[in-house]
Amino acid sequence: MNILKYFNQTLMMPFTGGLIVMFIFAACSENLSTSPDPSISNNEVQSQASLASQISPNNVVELIAKHEGDDYIFELSADVIPSGWTTFRLINDSHSTHFAYMAGVPQAAKDSAASDNTELLDYWIQHVTNPFQWFMDGIIPGKEPDDGDAPTKYAETLFPAWFGDVSPSGGPGFIGGMSSTETTVYLDEGEYIVECYVKNGEGDFHSYLGMIELLTVTGESSVAEEPVATTELNISTDGIEFDRHISAGEHIVKVNFDDQTLYDHLLGHDVHLIRMDTGTSVAEVGKWMNWMDPDGLVSSSSANSLGPATFLGGVQTMTEGSHGYFHVELEPGRYAWVSEIPNPHSNKMLEVFNVPGGRALGR
Ligand SMILES: [Cu+2]
Incomplete structure (x- = not known):
C-alpha cells in the first residue's frame, strides 16, 4: 500500500484559526x-x-x-x-x-x-x-x-x-x-x-x-551487485525480528520491510542500531525517537544535548516488500535495534541483545 x-x-x-492542514x-x-x-x-x-x-x-x-x-x-x-x-x-x-x-x-x-x-x-x-x-x-x-x-x-x-x-x-x-x-x-x-x-x-x-x-x-x-548478507532482520507492525545469537565481526545485515504503515508521528518504521553504553536508558531512547516530541530527535553539540544513545547506522524507511543492507562491524557488547517511531519499546521495536566475544565465522 x-x-x-x-x-x-x-x-x-485542524489548526489554529480554523486552519485545516493536510499533513x-x-x-x-x-x-x-x-x-x-x-x-x-x-x-x-x-x-x-x-x-x-x-x-x-x-x-x-x-x-x-x-x-x-x-x-x-x-x-x-x-x-x-x-x-x-x-x-x-x-x-x-x-x-x-x-x-x-x-x-x-x-x-x-x-x-x-x-x-x-x-x-x-x-x-x-x-x-x-x-x-x-x-x-x-x-x-x-x-x-x-x-x-x-x-x-x-x-x-x-x-x-x-x-x-x-x-x-x-x-x-x-x-x-x-x-x-x-x-x-x-x-x-x-x-x-x-x-x-x-x-x-x-x-x-x-x-x-x-x-x-x-x-x-x-x-x-x-550501474554494474554494482546486490550485497550478500551475513544476517537478516525483519521489521513489520509486529515488531523487529532478528538473530539474537549474532556473533562479533563484520556483518552485512539485510533489512526486510515485511509491511509498512503510518504511526502517530505520520511516518513509517525504519531500523537503527545503538550501542547500549553504560547509562543508556531504554526509556530515554524511546522518548527521543519521536520527532514530534519537543525534545525528540534533538542532537546538538552547542546545546550539550547529543541524544540519549550512540547510534551506529541502520536503514531508513522503505516501502512494504523492499529491503536494504546495513554494513557494520560488531564488537562484543550490548546493543539494541530501534525504530524511529513513538514508543518503540511498546511496539517491539526497541530490542536489546548481546554480542558475545569471538569472531564471526569465516572472518
Ligand atoms: Cu542531521
Whole structure:
C-alpha cells in the first residue's frame, strides 16, 4: 500500500484559526548496501554516457555531514549517479547525530517546479521543508516561528497534493558524532531528496538549516551487485525480528520491510542500531525517537544535548516488500535495534541483545 496516499486520504489536522492542514509524509523505498569503495567521483556535471565509467564498480556515494557556523550541510561525492545498487557512506564530521533519508521525488513535483520556474531543490524546501519547520515551531513551547506569514500561505493545505506520492527510498540510519556508516539500497532512475531531519538545540530541523541535497539517478545501469548478507532482520507492525545469537565481526545485515504503515508521528518504521553504553536508558531512547516530541530527535553539540544513545547506522524507511543492507562491524557488547517511531519499546521495536566475544565465522 502506498502509505503516503493513505495518509493523504485519511489524515486531516485542524489548526489554529480554523486552519485545516493536510499533513502527509513519505515513508518507504528500496535500500541496499555493499562493500566499502571510496571512488565515486565528484560533483562535476557528467555526461550520461560516461557516467558509469567514472563511478566506482560498487557505486559508492560518500556523504559528509558537517556544520559550518549555524549551517548544517551534506557534501556529496557525486550528485549524478547511475541506477541500481548504491552504497551510501555517511561520514559524520560533526559531534551531532545525523542520518541521510532518500525521498523519491514524484513527477508532479517536478512538473510544478518547472511551471514555477524554480529549481527542484528550492521548490521542495519551499513546499515541504519550510512547512514542516513551521509545524514543528508550533509544537515547541515558546518558540517563535521563523515564518510568520506561514498561516496565510498554508491556509488551505500545509503540503502540496503530490507529497502523498513521495517514494521513501531508505538511506543510512542515525550515526553518532565523528563516526561513519554504510547502507546499500536499490535506486531506480529519478530525482531524490537527501535529507536529515534531526533537530538542533532550538528545534530547527537540520534540513531546514541546509542539510538537504538533490541526487539525480540516471537511466544508465550501474554494474554494482546486490550485497550478500551475513544476517537478516525483519521489521513489520509486529515488531523487529532478528538473530539474537549474532556473533562479533563484520556483518552485512539485510533489512526486510515485511509491511509498512503510518504511526502517530505520520511516518513509517525504519531500523537503527545503538550501542547500549553504560547509562543508556531504554526509556530515554524511546522518548527521543519521536520527532514530534519537543525534545525528540534533538542532537546538538552547542546545546550539550547529543541524544540519549550512540547510534551506529541502520536503514531508513522503505516501502512494504523492499529491503536494504546495513554494513557494520560488531564488537562484543550490548546493543539494541530501534525504530524511529513513538514508543518503540511498546511496539517491539526497541530490542536489546548481546554480542558475545569471538569472531564471526569465516572472518
Ligand atoms: Cu542531521
